[in-house]
Amino acid sequence: MSELSKAYEPQSVEDKWYAFWLEQGCFTANPASAKPAYSIVIPPPNVTGMLHMGHVLNNAIQDILSRKARMDGKEVLWLPGTDHAGIATQVMVEKQLKKEEKKSRHDLGREEFLKRVWVWKEKHGDIIINQLKKLGCSCDWTRERFTMDPDYSRCVQKVFVELYKKGLIYRGKRMVNWCPVSQTALSDEEVEMKPQKGFLYHFKVQVADCSGAVSAPNSAVTDRRCIEGDIKLTDTWLTIATTRPETIPGDTAVAVNPKDPRYAHLIGKHIVRPLPAELPQGQKLIPIIGDEHVDFEFGTGVLKVTPAHDKADFDIGARHKLPLIEVINADGTMNALAGGPLAGLDRFKARKVAVEILTEQGVMIESKPYENNVGFSQRADVPIEPRLSEQWFLKYPAVPESKACVAEGRMKFHPDRWAKVYDHWLTNIQDWCISRQLWWGHRIPVWYRGEEIHCGLEAPAGSGWTQDADVLDTWFSSWLWPFATMGWPEPTETLKKFYPTTDLVTGPDIIFFWVARMIMAGYEFMGEAESAGPKKFALPDAMPFQNVYFTGIIRDKQGRKMSKTLGNSPDPLDLIARYGADALRFGTMRSAPLGQDVLFDEKDVELGRNFCNKLWNACRFRQMQGGEVQGEIDPALLSNDDQWILLKLDTAIREVTLALNEYKFSEATGALYRFFWSEYCDWYVEASKAVFFGDDAARKANTLAVIDFVLSHAVRLFHPFVPFITEELWHGMGYATDMPANQGGTTILFAPWPMPLDEEIKAHYGLTDDSLKLADAKYGLVTQGRNLRREANLSTGKKISCVLKPTRELAPHDIAVIRVLLNAEAVEVAADYQPAKGTLTARTELGELYLPLEGLRSPEELDAEKIRVARELEKIEAEIAKVEQKLANPNFTQKVPAAVLQEHSQRLAEWRAKRDSVKAALEALN
RNA sequence: GCGCGGUUAGCUCAGUGGUAGAGCAUUUGCUUCACACGCAAGGGGUCGCAGGUUCAAACCCUGCACCGCGCACCA
Structure with a gap:
């Protein structure tokens, strides 16, 4: 580079x-x-x-x-x-x-x-x-x-054969979720329940008394004839509530709860099914049955039972040995058994027509708007049709082991609340419908010849065998x-x-x-x-x-799911072209907290790009200083700023490592961002300019060594998140050169992950809490000093002169750093300084900082200043009152831990000192 | 209906008992010799509501409201 x-x-x-x-x-x-x-x-x-x-x-x-x-x-x-x-x-x-x-x-x-x-x-x-x-x-x-892949296909078939031989896979005619658009069976998981606005229709049916006239209830419909003359229609009518009147032709019973006093006596009687209208009444008699499933609170308490087109009804049908009448085709249209006007119509069109017919017959009582949950085919986004068909099913294997590994914490879910969802599902699963009426997929390894059936990896010998036409569920x-x-x-x-x-x-x-x-x-x-x-x-x-x-x-910034139809999904390739892959990665990670949906905003990618640019330029700054790469750090020459940044690096290494161990990616990127931008660039790089603008060659070399130490660690910390730029910098900055080929010498991919600084190293470099505190105080002073400059309306570019009346001794280099950070011409240290009228002052941890203005300010500026300082004083007084109140409470002073008590007392002292200083400043303004 | 999340600054989110935080947005001032994809200094919050526990609650407990998700055969 x-x-x-x-x-x-x-x-x-x-x-x-x-x-x-x-x-x-x-x-x-x-x-x-x-x-x-x-x-x-x-x-x-x-x-x-x-x-x-x-x-x-x-x-x-x-x-x-x-x-x-x-x-x-x-x-x-x-x-x-x-x-x-x-x-x-x-x-x-x-x-x-x-x-x-x-x-x-x-x-x-x-x-x-x-x-x-x-x-x-x-x-x-x-x-x-x-x-x-x-x-x-x-x-x-x-x-x-x-x-x-052929090998993979082989695995799938092998697994099928094994499970078949174990009896876990079987074929059966069952109610399945049928997608009329894709025209295939689906598993329960591929059905999505969605609230649907429709109508709840109430229609009435006449009760008939024809005991003995009806043939056996489990016989097929065509055999179930009543002799016209034997039907005795009664005066009793039942009202039935339904959302699907088009399925009436498929009803084979009406069910009431046997405990329902309104209807219990009718069990055993019949009703005349109103559809198909053209059929003679005798062919439309269906029994009234008693079944506990019926909720008599709901609707009218009378349930029409359509065993061929409803899962629950199918079960009722099975309990009562009801016949099945299929009235809907595989593609969702009505078949001939649905009756003349309905036959051939799509199921939803048929619903409307059925309502019209019932209305004409005068049996429609009301239709009220109604919202219910309807199962939708996840893929085709149309309501699924419960349908009786021959399919392959799997009894799930190894369920107890699968539950136990998560329940016992051997397998960990992050976030762990999903463990409960998982457990609940495993507790309630039904057999898995694994056959699909598709062509693209793994074909079911089963062959038929007449009544013979063969399940195996290869087609059986002999002629006349045909393979099962279906394929297996992708999952x-x-x-x-x-x-x-x-x-x-x-x-x-x-x-x-x-x-x-x-x-x-x-x-x-x-x-x-x-x-x-x-x-x-x-x-x-x-x-x-x-x-x-x-x-x-x-x-x-x-x-x-x-x-x-x-x-x-991932959702858009309004919280909507990304979807093609909404067009709210950005093309990642486009984002990469405009911002870079690293920027996209970093931005996405930073805004994706564990366990929560991510509201995507292009601003995040922009932030990622800006960050990469910052990283780049920080390295560029290092490079512009020249000098040997990765020299030895001499502990004797370390400045307070050096010590501070080494400690901050140590913290960053610990935080990022811990965050990654806990899969907290936004925390890790957050820590990296803070460390690199707010600590390294904002303070350390700026402070280092005091060295580079000076003429102490030994100190310059040592500062370069510190920078290289920090950057070579930082680049590695960043690498998993932003792989490209870090590889470029790793080589460009020369950090690869000293490393063994397989440990970073060839590529940063195998460079060792940074270790936190251990106690020995910290002692070696003299890194203590005090160095941390001094630096924080120093940077605090700088912030306050810049604040004074701002109050005086002196632009950042203008050189100023400050005076510090110190409360502790400071190294000349620290004064130099303060001077550079304040962009001051001079920072004079004077223990006995007497500020002139109109001098701005700030009370800092390191002493009083003065900005003499020599009457440079206008009266308006002075007034604005007074207002601001007075407001600050108010805030300080409020804080003091708050702490004083706490300390005045004997309950507090007696029960609280000593450390907390001490902290409060100290805080009070600090606030009071600050108040005195601000008060003095205010007086000086008057 | 059951279960699980969420509710903190304009926005997106950190913050598990002891001085309310970050990024973005916003205001003001800077073409300061790494970076305008930048620098500096600000303003901005009765932490969803109501009770309770505690010397002390954004945080723990109870209830409620609203938003989201999962599960569930009310036609």
């Missing part, structure tokens, strides 16, 4: 160093290494996805953890990859197909369509990977995995990620070295989808879960990671 530019220019630096790191193989993990292991598996982003702010937050954190671990001397594996993301990817390719060729996937056929998806994947799959590289992610790209492959990416089922060196992984960084929105299931898979396939049976890996504790860090959700 011969000449540093005036401002930091990230563009010229970032690509260069990333290429260098790759070339040097810095990110490649070596399983044979003797170093202790540190590992993270990336939450694989959607292969067709684009980098968004959530990725930035998530991956910046993983990179910080990885880089810190490298500097701690660990062998680091950050394993990257992408997810095939079944529905999302398939939909994307289907859309493109529609747009460009006006074809559906069925037009192409399964095989041809899948070819197109792979083409898409080859074309777009690298985008997000390259974006992660832009961000600076130090992933081991030699181990990049994709959930549809059924991602739950294997922590070990399937490392060579499982073989006991590879990588697995032995890096499993279980150390940290997982992810969003709380996938705690059930992914985190919980990975834990179960870990116990089931890597450990000795009770259900697991004999294993190649009987790890004593097979949990896939030791810590889970849950990030917040």
